[in-house]
Amino acid sequence: MSGSDDESPVAASAGGPAHERRAPRTAVAPLTLIRQVLTTREGSIVVITVALTVYFSLSLSVFFTTSNFENLLPYFAPYAMLAAGEVFLMINGEIDLSIGGCYLFAPLMFYEFHGGGIPLIPCVILALIVCMGIGVFNGFVTAVLGVNSFITTLGTLFTLEGLTLIVSHAEQLEMPGAQVTTNSTGNHITSFASAFGAGTYSELFWALGIVLVMQVALTRTRWGLHTIAVGSNRIAAAEAGVKVRAVLIRNFVVCSTLAGFVGILEAVRSNSITPDPGAANSVLLDAIAAAVIGGTLLAGGSGTVVGAMIGALFLGVLQDGLAIKGVNADYLDFYLGVAILVAMLINRYVGRVRRRSGLG
Amino acid sequence: MCEGGQALAEDTLPGEVIVAPVSDADDVLRVEHIAKSFGPVTALRDVSLHLKKGEVLGLLGDNGAGKSTLIKTICGFQKQDSGAMWLKGEPYEPRSVDHARSLGVDVVYQDLALIDELSVYQNMFLCREERVARLPFLDRRSMKKEARAALDEIGIHLPRLDVPVARLSGGQRQSIAVARGVYSDADILLLDEPLAAMGAKEGAMILELIARLKKEGKLSMIMILHNYVHVLESCDRVNMIVDGVITFDKPAAETSLEELTEIVVDEYRRARAAANAEEVAEAAEAAVLDPE
Numbered sequence: 203m204s205g206s207d208d209e210s211p212v213a214a215s216a217g218g219p220a221h222e223r224r225a226p227r228t229a230v231a232p233l234t235l236i237r238q239v240l241t242t243r244e245g246s247i248v249v250i251t252v253a254l255t256v257y258f259s260l261s262l263s264v265f266f267t268t269s270n271f272e273n274l275l276p277y278f279a280p281y282a283m284l285a286a287g288e289v290f291l292m293i294n295g296e297i298d299l300s301i302g303g304c305y306l307f308a309p310l311m312f313y314e315f316h317g318g319g320i321p322l323i324p325c326v327i328l329a330l331i332v333c334m335g336i337g338v339f340n341g342f343v344t345a346v347l348g349v350n351s352f353i354t355t356l357g358t359l360f361t362l363e364g365l366t367l368i369v370s371h372a373e374q375l376e377m378p379g380a381q382v383t384t385n386s387t388g389n390h391i392t393s394f395a396s397a398f399g400a401g402t403y404s405e406l407f408w409a410l411g412i413v414l415v416m417q418v419a420l421t422r423t424r425w426g427l428h429t430i431a432v433g434s435n436r437i438a439a440a441e442a443g444v445k446v447r448a449v450l451i452r453n454f455v456v457c458s459t460l461a462g463f464v465g466i467l468e469a470v471r472s473n474s475i476t477p478d479p480g481a482a483n484s485v486l487l488d489a490i491a492a493a494v495i496g497g498t499l500l501a502g503g504s505g506t507v508v509g510a511m512i513g514a515l516f517l518g519v520l521q522d523g524l525a526i527k528g529v530n531a532d533y534l535d536f537y538l539g540v541a542i543l544v545a546m547l548i549n550r551y552v553g554r555v556r557r558r559s560g561l562g
Numbered sequence: 563m564c565e566g567g568q569a570l571a572e573d574t575l576p577g578e579v580i581v582a583p584v585s586d587a588d589d590v591l592r593v594e595h596i597a598k599s600f601g602p603v604t605a606l607r608d609v610s611l612h613l614k615k616g617e618v619l620g621l622l623g624d625n626g627a628g629k630s631t632l633i634k635t636i637c638g639f640q641k642q643d644s645g646a647m648w649l650k651g652e653p654y655e656p657r658s659v660d661h662a663r664s665l666g667v668d669v670v671y672q673d674l675a676l677i678d679e680l681s682v683y684q685n686m687f688l689c690r691e692e693r694v695a696r697l698p699f700l701d702r703r704s705m706k707k708e709a710r711a712a713l714d715e716i717g718i719h720l721p722r723l724d725v726p727v728a729r730l731s732g733g734q735r736q737s738i739a740v741a742r743g744v745y746s747d748a749d750i751l752l753l754d755e756p757l758a759a760m761g762a763k764e765g766a767m768i769l770e771l772i773a774r775l776k777k778e779g780k781l782s783m784i785m786i787l788h789n790y791v792h793v794l795e796s797c798d799r800v801n802m803i804v805d806g807v808i809t810f811d812k813p814a815a816e817t818s819l820e821e822l823t824e825i826v827v828d829e830y831r832r833a834r835a836a837a838n839a840e841e842v843a844e845a846a847e848a849a850v851l852d853p854e
């Protein structure tokens with residue numbers, strides 16, 4: 203089960219009579235604790251992220267400061283939210299590439315609705331409803347018509363990116379409701395903007411809230427249980443009565459909707475709608491990387507939303523740290539790629555230790 | 563072979579007897595002229611059977627005879643091509659496994675339908691999850707407690723119920739699947755080879771459980787078994803299915819190990835003879851087409 207599931211101590215399932223294990227307690231306890239942390243699904247990426255943070259903090263005096271933390275947030279929060287939805291689909295054994303498309307398309311829809319005279323908040327809701335429709339489409343084509351989700355969502359991704367370019371004429375637009383006004387007391391943003399992405403900690407709060415809700419949904423609700431069941435053994439799940447198609451469609455809808463929401467937050471934060479498919483594609487890949495690094499299997503059957511958030515944090519710390527270190531921009535992707543591979547290998551090794559020690 | 567169940571009278575195989583349904587007013591389940599094909603494969607040609615309240619019906623048949631297909635049709639997992647079913651006198655058309663379950667029909671599948679990644683208690687309550695009050699949150703403690711009680715009652719002792727079922731032995735997995743079916747408030751339970759992976763002791767435990775349930779009289783069961791001794795021991799009535807039709811229907815008390823064995827051996831001989839005849843015919847045909 204998921205790493206956040208309670209009562210899964212290593213010691214309890216290690217076997218052997220209780221008194222034998224109790225004897226050398228003082229010597230074993232710290233080691234057991236370390237093993238326990240390391241062998242939860244999120245444990246390894248937590249340790250790797252902490253180690254990376256310590257390294258940057260020791261080697262860069264400006265790293266461990268509030269202002270740098272604020273700089274780091276945009277490298278982290280959006281990916282944590284995108285990955286939260288993606289994790290559900292990856293647990294299903296599916297993938298959604300169209301999150302890049304929704305991310306790009308939703309702010310543009312918001313812009314168009316606003317241009318039609320609709321107030322800001324209803325525009326957000328309408329744009330998200332469009333994203334839900336995209337999710338329903340992805341889910342229907344995948345779950346009902348049986349097209350592989352990689353292909354389905356690749357198609358949706360390009361379609362949405364193309365539509366964005368067509369509708370916006372490939373021109374950058376100003377995001378409604380996000381304008382900054384300057385007077386004698388400094389810069390001011392609207393309360394809409396500060397709530398939806400432009401406030402310093404706005405995205406962080408959204409990310410923490412969404413991750414919390416999604417993790418609880420995954421581990422404590424029927425929806426999460428059925429998501430795991432569908433990903434682990436689709437036939438058995440159907441035989442037991444799980445509504446496989448409904449579960450899949452719902453997860454596609456949630457994933458698209460979250461992606462659209464993140465797109466809107468980011469457009470508000472940067473006060474612009476930038477129809478750049480290249481950037482959207484890299485956002486998409488980073489979100490999937492965060493989920494995978496965080497311990498979610500592409501093959502399905504198991505995963506963790508909290509892990510994906512920490513995976514996103516790892517990517518954020520790495521990018522931010524390398525940038526401050528003044529690493530040549532040409533090297534950035536190279537280091538990023540190597541770091542992802544190393545993190546994955548460590549994850550894999552720890553996963554094997556976990557299975558051998560008898561944990562899920 | 564044949565399409566649908568209508569034209570069967572002329573379509574029986576040589577020497578084949580199809581048993582007509584003998585149904586009474588107190589039947590809890592009636593199945594009439596069910597046919598089911600998977601593409602070119604006809605799994606059920608024309609199956610009719612009935613089940614009385616409190617009865618245990620043993621279903622025998624060779625591998626591939628269509629037993630599991632029949633079970634999966636009754637439990638709502640798949641829909642028949644033709645034919646009809648009645649549940650307690652009402653037309654019975656299950657839309658899904660969940661729907662059938664809500665009407666009181668539950669099933670233990672041959673493949674067990676367990677989810678490896680989920681724990682013992684999560685599997686036992688899959689699709690019947692208990693929730694905290696009216697909230698969407700699962701009531702894990704209550705489910706664990708009930709799962710523990712159910713397994714204890716059968717006599718299965720697992721140290722922990724929160725380990726993934728992937729970690730359990732074949733027999734343990736099967737007993738979890740059986741426990742899930744038995745403790746589901748169903749009044750008709752379909753058991754597809756519930757003893758397949760069991761050792762002698764666990765098998766005896768399950769048969770004892772079934773005898774106990776039978777004595778209580780609330781549950782009616784259709785049970786697929788391969789061991790004739792078990793069938794005669796724990797079933798009230800025996801049906802045999804051969805190539806998608808029911809060819810034998812007798813109370814267990816009126817048949818014997820010898821008779822059942824005889825029938826199967828006969829069946830085998832007839833199939834061999836038919837195959838040989840076909841071969842001969844084919845060879846003759848080939849000879850006619852190609853005189854060289």
Ligand SMILES: Nc1ncnc2c1ncn2[C@@H]1O[C@H](COP(=O)(O)OP(=O)(O)OP(=O)(O)O)[C@@H](O)[C@H]1O
Nearest residue numbers: 600603604605623624625626627628629630631632
């Ligand atoms: N989903 C399916 N798709 C295609 N063919 C199927 C399917 N299910 C069953 N069949 C075919 O239907 C026939 C009957 O299968 P079924 O599983 O009902 O047999 P059975 O009597 O349960 O056999 P066994 O004793 O081996 O479990 C077989 O020829 C099988 O290949």
Ligand SMILES: [Mg+2]
Nearest residue numbers: 629630631672
């Ligand atoms: Mg079978």
